[in-house]
Amino acid sequence: MSLKETTALVTGGGRGIGRAAAAALAEAGAAVVVNYLSDGAAAQRTVEGIRDFGGRAWAVQADVADPAQVEVLFAETRRLLGGRLDILVNNAGGPGVRRPVAELSLEDWRRCLEVNLDGVFLCTRAALPLLPDGRGRVVNVTSISARSGGGPGGAAYSAAKAGVSNFTRACAKELGPRRITVNGVAPGVIDTDLHRRGTPAEELAAVTAQVPLGRIGSAGEAAAAVVFLCGEEARYITGEILEVNGGLRMD
Numbered sequence: 001m002s003l004k005e006t007t008a009l010v011t012g013g014g015r016g017i018g019r020a021a022a023a024a025l026a027e028a029g030a031a032v033v034v035n036y037l038s039d040g041a042a043a044q045r046t047v048e049g050i051r052d053f054g055g056r057a058w059a060v061q062a063d064v065a066d067p068a069q070v071e072v073l074f075a076e077t078r079r080l081l082g083g084r085l086d087i088l089v090n091n092a093g094g095p096g097v098r099r100p101v102a103e104l105s106l107e108d109w110r111r112c113l114e115v116n117l118d119g120v121f122l123c124t125r126a127a128l129p130l131l132p133d134g135r136g137r138v139v140n141v142t143s144i145s146a147r148s149g150g151g152p153g154g155a156a157y158s159a160a161k162a163g164v165s166n167f168t169r170a171c172a173k174e175l176g177p178r179r180i181t182v183n184g185v186a187p188g189v190i191d192t193d194l195h196r197r198g199t200p201a202e203e204l205a206a207v208t209a210q211v212p213l214g215r216i217g218s219a220g221e222a223a224a225a226v227v228f229l230c231g232e233e234a235r236y237i238t239g240e241i242l243e244v245n246g247g248l249r250m251d
Helices: 016-027 041-053 066-082 106-125 153-179 191-196 202-208 217-228
Strands: 007-010 031-036 058-059 085-091 137-140 179-189 241-244
Touching: 007 016, 016 031, 016 041, 016 085, 016 137, 016 202, 016 217, 031 041, 031 066, 041 058, 058 066, 066 106, 085 106, 085 217, 106 137, 106 153, 106 202, 137 153, 137 217, 179 217
Parallel strands: 007 031, 007 085, 031 058, 085 137, 137 179, 179 241
Antiparallel strands: none
């Protein structure tokens, strides 16, 4: 699949699925801005890895939940990419604090929604003047939690991701007249630092045992779905959520 001479911004692109998506887009030919929040070293490793195979990439720090920082992010993206943006991948996010609803503070609830849902809105809104009619692509990384309700203590995260999925559909309708596609990728359990650090081994083993394909997925497999939705082959697909979960949830 060729994305030669296209440009892309991947939020949360320093680690995990975001890193894999940034690298896969660059391998397909896109020039990529890698956004990160706090781990600049990881983002720079992503950039250097892309440059090692001849790709073009830059790292830009910003909190996508902060409107002022999003404005700066897109100004820098325009500068680095020569005023063009063909592809936006809204990947930044995370589960935040995992607690039962009865123990979840309003502050933690709001922060989870800000990072996972507000950030998607802010970046999509900022991208609209830049995305080209006829070939613009927006891909939002949602989650299997959007439909399953998530794991223990995941109420805020699953609510935010359900919002991302429906925001995706709404934007697909709005941007359809411009022939800009808006789709989502909903990973299941993926082998990333997030799960290695944050999911108890027994919980991960129990979930893995329920996956029909018998294993958890890789970040590269989720990234492949992102690249597909950005390509010309997916030009007639919009408003869809592509599930990448090994059959863990099929309905």
